[in-house]
Amino acid sequence: MKSGARVLMILGAVVAVLSIVVGVVLAVVGLRPATRIEAKSIPVAGPGNSVEHHFDADEKIVLYTPGTNGPYQESPPRCSITGGSVSQTATPNSSVTLSGVNQVSFAAYTIATAGTYRITCDRSGVTIAPPLSVGGILGGVGGILLAVFGGLVGLVMFVVGLVVTLARRRTPRAPGPQGFASGPVPPNRAG
Template identity: 50%
Template sequence: MKNAGKWLIILGAAGAIISIVAGVVLAVVGLRPVARMEQDAVAVDGPGNSVEQHFDKGREFTLYTRGANGVYIEDPPKCPVTGPAPLRRIEGSYSSITIGAQSRISFATYRVNQAGTYRIVCDRPGVTIASAVNPLGIMGGIGGGLLALFGGMLGVVMVALGIVLRVVGGRKATPPTGPPAAGSWPGADTPVPTPGPEA
């Protein structure tokens, strides 16, 4: 029982450390783009629902509109983009995120082929420009947080159980102390001869 407790302590401590470290790394890597997106978000709220924004070559940006539970509240806006060079539209890119307590859902993602200032004009308000966010990365970040939480808790439980097993096993393995009880030493049951009468 003591050996089982020892291994539970070792495995529990190792599992907790690995789960917490791996979970924190996954959470930071997965959720970092969300934090950057919130910092870099630009609202298309200029005159005529337009904005001018400088983009470096190779930069990807996404246009977001209001949404709810991952679906559009209304049809996606139309937002033509003009600038030094045509932009490459990335098909199949989709993400839904919450910024400032408002749900946002993407409807267009572009890659900049030539650095410069681009003008974005939308046919209605409520559009936000932000960095492209990979939904798989967000899921990985959330999964990392859950791994750190539940993996760490499971490791702590295993360590506690291991300590209990070692304490209980140690008590059973400890021999009794003090003088032996009556009749417990070797030969205690052997009758003692009675001296006979002297010859």
Template identity: 35%
Template sequence: MGQPYDPGSSGANPYQPGAYQPGPNQPGPYGYGGYPPPPPPKDRKGMRLWGKILTVVGIVILVASVAIGVVLAVSGIGQVVDQAEQAFVVDPRAEHRYDAGDTFALFRPDNTAATPSCEITGPAALERGSDVTAEFPYDGTQVQSFESFEVVEAGTYSFVCSDRVVVASIDIGGIFSGVGGVLLAVFGGGFGGVLMLIGIVLWVIAGRKPRTASPPAP
């Protein structure tokens, strides 16, 4: 009479968890080789879309900032130069007629250490102008403003200065336009360039094929 089957008497039970070890030519729980399938590739459509958007927006901001900034800078500097062509020298005396509402500034050479002192007399006291620095080349020398005034009453004004001074009518709007144009071209263009570079990086990363992990060596 045969003996009842005892699974423990013949070694490991093949039905116990972890007991079955597939060979190289035997299918395991994940097919031949016994390795799980690679994870599905990540969806990078969103990254690619944002890369395109940032690239286009960056290019638009860069081009617009540089173009508008150059136009404003050239226009503002042109207005300042036009006013500078009507400049005159006080050394040590001079006279000039102004209309009410005119603005002018006193300029000294850049290579002068001391700031000249000037006495200006006329039909009415002058009002102090905006504290704006302007400079331009005059008679082969670069001069820089150190004081500005606004004329309240029209008439002829007399200038007496302790040293050579160049007097030129100034356009505050032109100065701000020139400075603003330069700042817009530099900072606006730089911001647009950064956005463009970020967009290109995202676009390139999204376009790369995902790496597939190679199974470990048996």
């Protein structure tokens, strides 16, 4: 059984290390696009609540407005896009934090042809950003969970193996084969 406890210790260490390494890699790769959204965000804050920006062909954009998840308390802003060919797509139900403000999506578009477009909205506070990658977010969260729970499982396996190994070292060993007693032999008192 000594080897079983050692195998459990080694297996636990391997599971813990692999879970943490793979989990961290998945988390970084999965969550990196979410952090890029703020870097690529464009506030619609020019004169008349409008902005001009160059978009590439087949680029997807989402319009966000300050708010929280769930139904709007008021109607969402109305925006128009001019300057080229654009098609409205299904609006993803997503929220992001941009510049410290929680924002919810209210419209989504695909740019058909590359060019400079003007986005004009009926009120301020609108932000243009790329859509969130649901797969990336799920991969990032899955990586965090793998690192935490896989690391804990590996650690528990290692500790159990270590405890069993240490417990076996402390238990007294059974005496060897019974031999003759050494030392003075008591006299035979036959009577």
